[in-house]
Every structure is written in C-alpha cells, then in structure tokens.
Amino acid sequence: MQNLNNSDYDIERLNVAHAFDVAAKEYDTFSLLQQTVVDRLVESFDLIKINPASILDIGSGTGYGSRKLKQRFKKAQFYQSDISGEMLKTARKQSSRYFSKNHFLCADAAHMPIDDNQFDLVFSSLMLQWCNDLDQVFAEIKRMLKPGGVFLFASFGPDTLKELRECWQKVDDDIHVNAFVDMHDIGDSLIRNDMDAPVLSVEHIVLTYNDCKQLMNELKNIGAHNVNKGRRKTLTGKQRLNKVISHYETFRADNKLPATYEVIYGHAWRPHRQRGKSTTENSQSISLDQLRQDLRDKKQK
Numbered sequence: 001m002q003n004l005n006n007s008d009y010d011i012e013r014l015n016v017a018h019a020f021d022v023a024a025k026e027y028d029t030f031s032l033l034q035q036t037v038v039d040r041l042v043e044s045f046d047l048i049k050i051n052p053a054s055i056l057d058i059g060s061g062t063g064y065g066s067r068k069l070k071q072r073f074k075k076a077q078f079y080q081s082d083i084s085g086e087m088l089k090t091a092r093k094q095s096s097r098y099f100s101k102n103h104f105l106c107a108d109a110a111h112m113p114i115d116d117n118q119f120d121l122v123f124s125s126l127m128l129q130w131c132n133d134l135d136q137v138f139a140e141i142k143r144m145l146k147p148g149g150v151f152l153f154a155s156f157g158p159d160t161l162k163e164l165r166e167c168w169q170k171v172d173d174d175i176h177v178n179a180f181v182d183m184h185d186i187g188d189s190l191i192r193n194d195m196d197a198p199v200l201s202v203e204h205i206v207l208t209y210n211d212c213k214q215l216m217n218e219l220k221n222i223g224a225h226n227v228n229k230g231r232r233k234t235l236t237g238k239q240r241l242n243k244v245i246s247h248y249e250t251f252r253a254d255n256k257l258p259a260t261y262e263v264i265y266g267h268a269w270r271p272h273r274q275r276g277k278s279t280t281e282n283s284q285s286i287s288l289d290q291l292r293q294d295l296r297d298k299k300q301k
Contacts, residue, residue: 164244164259
C-alpha cells in the first residue's frame with residue numbers, strides 16, 4: 001500500500017473537475033461498474049428504514065444515483081452536487097423540468113455553500129476517493145445533516161486497480177494510479193467527526209477485459225485520470241506503455257485480463273445530541289466529603 005501521507009498523492013481539484021467535464025457526455029455509456037455500486041448502495045434502504053424529506057447527492061455525476069433514490073423517495077426534495085459543471089448539465093437534461101423537486105449545485109465537497117441542518121440523508125457513491133481531506137468532508141456532511149440524519153456512501157479501497165498499479169511500478173517510480181483510503185481509516189475519520197454507529201463493509205469486484213488498452217480506455221472515458229500532484233507531467237512514452245501492457249499479460253486467466261475494484265460501503269448517523277455535553281436532567285453536584293458523611297449517616301440508622 002502506498003504512503004498516503006505523501007503529498008505527491010494529493011488530488012488536484014481543478015484537474016478532477018476538468019476530467020469529469022470532458023467525460024460527462026459519454027459517462028453513462030462506460031460507467032457500468034459505477035451504476036452497479038449505486039444499485040447495491042440503494043439496496044441498503046431495505047435495512048435502513050428511513051423516509052427522508054430532503055436528500056443531498058454529493059458527487060452526483062450525471063444523476064444516476066438521484067434517479068434511483070427518486071424511485072424510493074418520490075416526495076423528497078433532491079439536491080445534486082458535483083465539482084463538474086458538465087456532469088450537472090447532463091444530469092439536469094435527464095431531470096423533469098416542470099414542478100421539479102431537483103436542485104443542482106456545482107461545488108467542492110470540502111467547502112459546501114449550504115446552511116447547517118438541511119438534509120435527512122446525504123448520499124455519496126464513489127466520490128470520497130477524489131478528496132484529499134476526509135475529515136474536512138465528513139465535517140461538512142455532519143454539518144449539513146439534520147440531527148438524526150444518515151450519511152450513506154461507497155468509496156474505492158486500496159486494492160482497486162492493484163494489477164495496473166503493480167505493472168506500472170515495474171516500469172518506473174512515477175505515480176500512475178490513484179491511491180485509495182483503507183476502510184479502517186474511513187471509519188476512524190467518521191468517529192473523529194462525531195458520527196454515530198458507523199457500519200462499513202467491503203466487496204471485491206473483478207472486471208475482465210480482452211486487453212489492457214480496453215481497460216485504460218474505459219478509465220479515460222469515465223474521467224478516472226491520474227490527477228495526483230506527483231504524476232508525470234510529460235506524455236507517457238510508447239516504450240513504457242508497451243512494457244506495462246506486457247507485464248499485465250502475466251495476469252491473464254481464461255483468456256481475460258482482470259481488474260480488481262475494492263468497494264467500501266458504509267453508513268453513519270449524525271447524533272441527535274452533541275457529544276460531550278451533559279444535560280441538567282437527573283444530575284447533581286456533590287462533594288466527596290458530603291458523600292462520606294451521607295454514607296456514615298446511613299450506617300448509623
């Protein structure tokens with residue numbers, strides 16, 4: 001696993017926005033895995049019994065997740081937020097124009113221009129891996145949630161694209177594949193930000209491809225570029241690329257090349273009350289001397 005403390009792995013936000021702007025028109029054609037993750041995440045509501053009146057889909061992309069949520073929560077107000085303006089334009093085109101309960105906001109998840117205590121549900125599918133500071137993002141999410149509201153999310157874990165990462169590491173020391181945060185680190189960050197009862201699980205999904213270029217083209221078409229600060233700024237040479245393709249062939253099985261995705265699913269609640277603050281109900285102050293005297297008096301009776 002890479003050292004996530006290395007600033008070379010910091011995500012450059014403007015490059016993320018640009019990559020998804022470019023990918024927006026064709027995104028739904030190539031994002032079958034992303035749609036599958038949304039479907040499985042939405043199935044969580046079979047167990048999480050809520051009926052939210054207000055929902056924020058953060059990192060909403062072309063709106064696939066919001067459309068799925070709309071099927072369950074028809075009366076809810078929806079806010080779709082994404083760092084890519086072109087993604088939101090695509091989502092808006094697929095939204096009802098009349099009497100719509102959909103709202104669209106182009107914003108960074110770490111700095112949301114939304115008031116406190118606004119949403120019963122914050123939903124996020126495969127957005128967190130594009131954020132440098134999870135603590136900041138989770139603090140924003142908790143702030144926007146109403147007390148008792150729930151945050152439901154999915155993110156990629158460290159095993160994601162491990163085959164491609166290993167092949168590049170055999171070719172040079174540059175960063176070619178994004179780093180991903182471990183499930184336990186996500187859970188720790190939720191707890192640090194006073195989110196209640198976090199529940200997380202992991203699923204490994206292995207997609208298969210005819211060749212390595214098919215995988216790379218798919219990543220390009222969904223906007224999943226290498227946007228780390230420490231990436232190579234010049235074009236990747238044909239010779240290095242051919243070496244990567246050659247190394248990837250060692251993973252071939254049943255005439256297919258695998259690409260592993262580690263998907264982390266989770267949810268957590270905003271507490272009804274602020275932690276660390278006691279109420280005046282059923283509480284009293286008493287000195288140690290007074291307590292000793294009371295015990296002596298009881299013994300003498």
